[in-house]
Amino acid sequence: MNELVINELAKELGIKVSQVKTVLELFEEGATIPFIARYRKEATGALDENQIKSINDLYSYYNNLLERKEAVIRLIDEKGLLTDELKNQILACTKLTEVEDLYRPYKDKKKTKASEAIKLGLEPLAKMIMAFPKKGSFEELSKNYLNESVKTTEDAIANASYIIAEWISDNAYYRKEIRNFIYKNGSVVSKIKKDAQDEKKTYEMYYDFNESVKYIKHYRVLAINRGEKEKILTVNIDFNEEEVYAYLNKKIIKDSTSFVVKVVEDAIKDSCKRLIFPSIEREIRSELTEKADKLAIETFGVNLEHLLLTRPIKGMVVLGFDPGYVNGCKLAVVDKNGCYLDSCVIKPFLKNASEAALVGSKIIVKNLIEKYNVDIISIGNGTASRESESFCAELIKEYNLNCKYVITSEAGASIYSASKLAIEEFPDLEVEKRSAVSIARRIQDPLSELVKIDPKSIGVGEYQYDVNQKELNENLDFTVSKVVNEVGVNVNTASKSILKYVSGLTKTTIDKIYNYKEKNKIIDRDEIKNIKGISDKVYEQCIGFLRVMDGTNAFDKTGIHPESYPIAANLLNLLDLDIKDINTDEFKTKLQEIDIKNYVQKLNTDEYTLSDIVKELLTPGLDPRDELEAPILKSDILHIEDLNVGMELEGTVRNVASFGAFVDIGLHDDGLVHISKMSKQFVKNPNDILNVGDIIKCYVDKVDLVKGKVNLSLFKD
Structure with a gap:
């Protein structure tokens, strides 16, 4: 481990050097982020997943930066041009661009105007010009450099000017100052391209757009980039060139x-326009x-994390309703455990459909609801x-059915339904009906269902196909892994899709566990340890996140790691409690009354571990999602014509963007709570106020009946 990098990292993250070292040592030992965050709090000082990930990411970045510094120093030294001052400048760099600026003059260049001029032997002439002589003339300066290739004084001076322009461009100090000037004083300018086709006026606000480089909002940068990529916009950075x-x-x-001033001034302009400014x-x-x-x-x-943590609607029979016009609505019923029961297709919305066809469709759905005692209809929002x-x-009201409905995001359902996984799950079902099953299951256990889909297709991002895809995938995988391990996984019912996010498991080890549990119901965690191919390290990293809900050991359904079972057992012995009484009031009362610090000494453990043990014993097998607000269930519909400014509504946050949040209030399109309408105080980040899945009270701020748009506010004006 590099001490310089570690010290820099600790300083940047505002944590102790010892914490950084500990985390890096744990990574070297094969520990995962969820394991370190959950079961090594005493070693890290309770760093969370995001802090641990930052240590890993920044350590990698700083190591790469250091490697590049060392490489640049070596390359310059090999040319015999390295000085102590230059070496120290390179080592002091904190950004890769700074390193590259210093290396630029020494880099082997491709063919340039300056390199060609040097080949013509004009570098001494360029140096003479830069000495700013007072006496003489250009003819005298250049006479010794005229030949078959350089025939006139003008040719000699022009080529020497190319060398001077490149010298100026290669000066790291000048580039840094110019870069800072443009960043602080420049503006991002976009214009609509001549003959550009933007039929929906998607980029209308950027047809004649100008905003400071320093203050431009990130979502505008992404929008402008997309408009440029689609050949709708031209984009450049505007600034006062004369000041440069x-x-x-x-x-x-x-x-x-000096008589050479005009030539040098022209070389400066050429350097700027041709080399520095574009770069x-x-x-x-x-x-x-x-x-x-x-x-x-x-x-x-952040949006994905809150969506995955949406509270499940447990113990209910659900009818998944995948809407459609020409191809009809696909329906699928699943039981309380998400097992498929039945499916069909109805076509109530065909053009010119008769009243009899509509009634017939209602009767089909009514019969399904009554046959399977459906509790909730989950309607896709497409x-x-x-x-x-x-x-x-209308169906619920007309037939007085004891049933509610909920609007569910169907983003990604069609992708899942055609996937290899869906075919394996439902080989006899048509693609459309698999989609209806997914929509039904999403309200029973959103996490288990959504992990089957590429996170980018879930529909809670902004410009997700425009950003760096590698970084996006890494971040989303980290988020899903974080949530899965926070919630925990029932090993006997878990799919391969969710197991792949469990700490320490790989495709090979997942297959080993899956093959074993298909033949044998797992009754305790020790069984997993004995599965062939599960090493001690794999077992250590994964086992705390795998739950055995109806096993022989009550500890196995908690988040207590087996390495801490002796501590948990000794605690119960000291309190004269029996694990069999884990859910009784007496058991919980005694645990709640203990002095953690006192028992830390008695049990020879640490506060973090003991606190987590007590928490798990108080709420064994608790799903953290159960503490969140339940989804809004409905039996009647809202129309945009029903709305008035100032009306109070209840809604579900579907997506949060940088400029606001989209809220499902029961209309065709979600209403927008603009960032300016989230609080009477300044709001920097909408996610500080609202999160995906939040059930909120809001007020109608504006209604546009023509466009079918509704603006909402979190406060009354």
Whole structure:
């Protein structure tokens, strides 16, 4: 481990050097982020998953930076051009761009105007010009350099100017100052391209757009990038070029009375226009995009985390209702455990469909509901969703059915239904009916169902196909893993889709566990340890997150790690409690009354471990999602015409973006709570106020009947 990197990392994250070292040592031993966060709190000082991930990511970044510094120092040294001052400058760099700026003058270049001029032997002439002679003339300066290739004084001076321009461009100090100037004073400007086709006016606000580089919002950067990529917009960074020329003139021109001043001034302009400005504009736009990607990915991760933690509706029979027009609505019934029972297709929304066809469709659904005692209808929120909602609301009212409905995001359901996994689960079902099963199961156990789908297809991101895909995938995988391990997994009922996110498990070990549990019901955690192919390290990393709900050891359905079973057992002995009484009031009362610090000494353990043991014993097998608000169940429908400004509504947050949040209030389209309408105080990040899945009270702020749009507010004006 590199001490310099560790010290820098601790400083940046605001944590102790010892914490960084401990985490890195645990990684070297093969520990995973969920395991370290949950079961090594005493070693790390209770760092959470995000902090542990940051240590890993930044350590990798700083190591790569250090490797690049060492490589650049070696390459310059090999050319015999390394000085102590330059070496120290390189080692002091904190960004890769700074290292590359210092290396630029020493880098082997491709063919350039300057390199060709040097081949012509004009570098000494360039140096003579940069000495700013007072006496003489260009003819005298250049006469020794004229030949078959350089025939005139003008040719000699022009080529020497190319060398001077490249020297200026290669100066790391100048580039840094110019970059800072443009960043602080420049503006991102976009214009609509001539003859561009933007039929839906998607990019209308960017047809003549100008915003400071320093303050531009990240979602605007991503929108502009997309508009440029789609050949709708032209984009550039605008700034006062004359100020840059004046700055360089002052720095470079040593004697304003020299006859070469005009030539050097022209070389400065050429250096800027041809070399420096295009390069720095690319760098700044790249930096803006990188920052925008990071923030968009973070927003997506936060939204995904809250969506996956949506409270399950347990113990209910569900009818999945996948809406559609021409191809009909696909229906599927699943029992309380999510097992498939029945399916069919109805076509109540065909163009010119008769009243008799509509009634016939209602009777089919009514019979399904009564046959299987359906408790909830889960209606997908896609095409024909609101017509389907109206259909179900009328059905419930007309037949006085003891049933509710809920609108469910169907994002990704069609992708899942055609996947290899869905075919394996339901080989005899058509693709459309598999989609209806997914929509039904999503309200019974959102986590187990959504992990089957590529997170990018779940529909809670912004510009997810425009950002860095590698970083997005890594972040989303981390988020899903974090949630899965936080909730825990019933090993006997878990699918391969959810097991792949459990700490320490790989495809090979998942197959081993899956093959074993298909033949044998697992009754205690020790069985997993004895499965062939499950090493001690794999067992250590995964076992705390795998639950055995109806096993022989009550500890196995908790998040207590087997390594801490002796501590838990000794605690119960000291309190004269029996694990069989784990759910009784007396058991819980005694645990709640203990002095943790006192028992830490008695049990020779630490506060973190003992606190977690007590928490797990008080709520064995508790699903953390059960403490969240339940989804809104409905039996009647809302129309946009029913709304008035100021009306109070209840809704579910479906997505959170940088500019606001989209809330399902029961209309065809979600209403928008703009960031300015979230609080009377300044709001920096909408996720500080709202999260995906939140059930909120809001007020109608504006209704546009023509566009079918509703603006909402979290406070009354």
